[in-house]
Structure formats: C-alpha cells, structure tokens
Amino acid sequence: MxxxxxxxxxxxxxxxxxxxxxxxxxxxxxxxxxxxxxxxxxxxxxxxxxxxxxxxxxxxxxxxxxxxxxxxxxxxxxxxxxxxxxxxxxxxxxxxxxxxxxxxxxxxxxxxxxxxxxxxxxxxxxxxxAAPAQGLMSFGGMAVDALQARLQSQGAHAAIVTGADTLIAGGLNAALQAAATALAGQGVRSAALPIGLASHxxxxxxxxxxxxxxxxxxxxxxxxxxxxxxxxxxxxxxxxxxxxxxxxxxxxxxxxxxxxxxxxxxxxxxxxxxxxxxxxxxxxxxxxxxxxxxxxxxxxxxxxxxxxxxxxxx
The missing domain is CATH 3.40.366.10 (Malonyl-Coenzyme A Acyl Carrier Protein, domain 2)
Incomplete structure (x- = not known):
C-alpha cells in the first residue's frame, strides 16, 4: 500500500x-x-x-x-x-x-x-x-442547516461545522443556553465547552x-x-x-x-x-x-x- x-x-x-x-x-x-x-x-x-x-x-x-x-x-x-x-x-x-x-x-x-x-x-x-459571559457549546441531532437557523434565531452563531447533524456554536452564554433549551424538546443534544470566548x-x-x-x-x-x-x-x-x-x-x-x-x-x-x-x-x-x-x-x-x-x- x-x-x-x-x-x-x-x-x-x-x-x-x-x-x-x-x-x-x-x-x-x-x-x-x-x-x-x-x-x-x-x-x-x-x-x-x-x-x-x-x-x-x-x-x-x-x-x-x-x-x-x-x-x-x-x-x-x-x-x-x-x-x-x-x-x-x-x-x-x-x-x-x-x-x-x-x-x-x-x-x-x-x-x-x-x-x-x-x-x-x-x-x-x-x-x-467587550462582551463578557460568552463561550462555545456543542449541538447535535438535527441537520446542520436547520441547527444554524435555530441558533441564529436565538442570537447565537455556528462556529465550527463538524458533521451533517453536529456543530459547535458560539455566542453569549445566555443566547447559547436559550438555544439549548429551545432545541432540547426536539431531541437536540448540547453541552458547554471549557472555552470562555466565542471563537469563529x-x-x-x-x-x-x-x-x-x-x-x-x-x-x-x-x-x-x-x-x-x-x-x-x-x-x-x-x-x-x-x-x-x-x-x-x-x-x-x-x-x-x-x-x-x-x-x-x-x-x-x-x-x-x-x-x-x-x-x-x-x-x-x-x-x-x-x-x-x-x-x-x-x-x-x-x-x-x-x-x-x-x-x-x-
């Protein structure tokens, strides 16, 4: 080989x-x-x-x-x-x-x-x-395009696309938590990451x-x-x-x-x-x-x- x-x-x-x-x-x-x-x-x-x-x-x-x-x-x-x-x-x-x-x-x-x-x-x-209390959170279990739209509606952003139904989101912690709460009822998994800024x-x-x-x-x-x-x-x-x-x-x-x-x-x-x-x-x-x-x-x-x-x- x-x-x-x-x-x-x-x-x-x-x-x-x-x-x-x-x-x-x-x-x-x-x-x-x-x-x-x-x-x-x-x-x-x-x-x-x-x-x-x-x-x-x-x-x-x-x-x-x-x-x-x-x-x-x-x-x-x-x-x-x-x-x-x-x-x-x-x-x-x-x-x-x-x-x-x-x-x-x-x-x-x-x-x-x-x-x-x-x-x-x-x-x-x-x-x-300049905008404290921000970070990253992983999301999975929904098509990326739909996830990105839901995140945007909560004031969060797609930071890293990692798969067809997984991504890392960034934004203010309040926006990330609101997105996680809103998406949990649709079977979307989420977890905060140990990174204290909204990279990307x-x-x-x-x-x-x-x-x-x-x-x-x-x-x-x-x-x-x-x-x-x-x-x-x-x-x-x-x-x-x-x-x-x-x-x-x-x-x-x-x-x-x-x-x-x-x-x-x-x-x-x-x-x-x-x-x-x-x-x-x-x-x-x-x-x-x-x-x-x-x-x-x-x-x-x-x-x-x-x-x-x-x-x-x-």
Missing amino acids: TMRLAILCPGQGGQHPGMFDLLREDAQAAGFLSRCDLDRLLKAPLAQVLADPAQLFANICAQPLIVAAQLATWQALRAELETIAGAPAVVAGYSVGELSAYAIAGVFDASATVTLAARRAALMSEAAA TPLMHEAVAPFLAELDAMAVHAPAMPLLAGVSGQGIADGGQARQLLARQLTETIQWAACMDACVERGVTVALELGPGSALSRMLRERHPHIQCRSLADFRSLTGLLSWLRRQAD
Whole structure:
C-alpha cells in the first residue's frame, strides 16, 4: 500500500498536565520547547500552568500551549514520518490548530508561530472582554442547516461545522443556553465547552485588524505541502491568501466537515492527529471509517506511534 498521510492539528479542549511528557524525552522536541520560552509567553512557569486547571484551560495560556505541543511533536516525528510516508498528502488544523498546520506546511517559522498563538489569544481575549459571559457549546441531532437557523434565531452563531447533524456554536452564554433549551424538546443534544470566548463568530471582530497586523509583520511563504483552509476546506495557494484566510477564521465558521471530506478527495489513507487529545481522529473515523486514524494521545511513546505508522505502510 502506498500511504497518503494527513497531519491533523486540533484546537482547545484536550490539553492536560502531562501533554509535554513524551516530548521532553525527545531531543528535537525538547530543544524546540526550550527555544519557545513558554515561561515568558505564559507569564508564569510552565509547570505552574500545567498543574492549575484554571490556567491550563484559560484561553490566554491554552492557545500557545497547544501550538507549542503540536509543533514540538512535529519536530520529533518529521524525519521518521518522511522516511515512512514521504511528505504529507495534506495538513489541516482545527481552530487554533490551524496555526500549527501553517507552520508544518512551511508558511510560518515554527517558533514564531508559538509567539503568534500567544498574541492571537491575547487579542481574542481582549475582544471577548467587550462582551463578557460568552463561550462555545456543542449541538447535535438535527441537520446542520436547520441547527444554524435555530441558533441564529436565538442570537447565537455556528462556529465550527463538524458533521451533517453536529456543530459547535458560539455566542453569549445566555443566547447559547436559550438555544439549548429551545432545541432540547426536539431531541437536540448540547453541552458547554471549557472555552470562555466565542471563537469563529462575529463577537471576535475587534481582534481581526490587530491580528492582521501581526501577520503582516511576519515572514510568510507559500505552502510547501498541501494545506487546507479551515473556513472553506479548500487548498491554500500562496502566502497572501494564507494571511487573509487565517484572519477570516477568527470571525467566520470553520468548515471542519469539509476539511475531512477534502482528505478523502486527496486520497488520504492514514491520518495522524498531533494532539493534545484525540477529538479529530475520532471525528474522521466516524465520518470516513476507511481512513486509519490515530492520535499521539493513543500511544505511550513516540516509538509506539512510529511503529503503528510503519504497519500501515506494509
């Protein structure tokens, strides 16, 4: 079998106190994390943040932590992955994970991307301060078009489309709760997510211009491998387009279902989620069961992960 590998980079929600444990055992990953200087970016010792759930799940810490973990994982695995499967057939990121995907595809410098994640988090938190008590909530059990219409009627927004009848909604907490209550009688499931801002909705509008300024100050290159845009599920052609699409995803709906379908269209046979967590590999297995999907979170060592990948290539 000729392996066609997708690299998937998740967003917030799966971070945990041991998210760097495997990475510290690898010289490439550990060196990258040292260069990122996370204590400075977090404005607190990393060990303290990891041990405190309030800090670990706070947006201001979560975004740089997640991007740092994903890019450290890429540093640790890249050479072996290319030996096993060649260059990835596609790279895609979900929410803040899209920053990691850009760096993996060579659009941004990896260390600079971790700093960018910290700036993005700060700008989004500042935007959220103008309309406090906002967040994200999952909904499932009704066709997406109908769900979006019901959410809009309650003043909420579709933030991420994850399936034919599932999505993540964002908005003020009161609007989300009103939508959940109204839809419960129609068999719709809902659950609040541990994210205190309405990512990928118009409530993030004030973050767009300063984030674009951050992007304009960075060296940006055309993708060196196929890279998907979260807002469309389509490929990104050049650096200028990459900037605009990454800024758009602050306020526009992420089309993750379209990204998963794009993996099939590009002939992906195996997908690896860089973690933390395993939400993306679970979603891809459910939508496209013929793709072999695993996450770093499924393994107790990087060696175990690489052994699994070699078996897929046999």
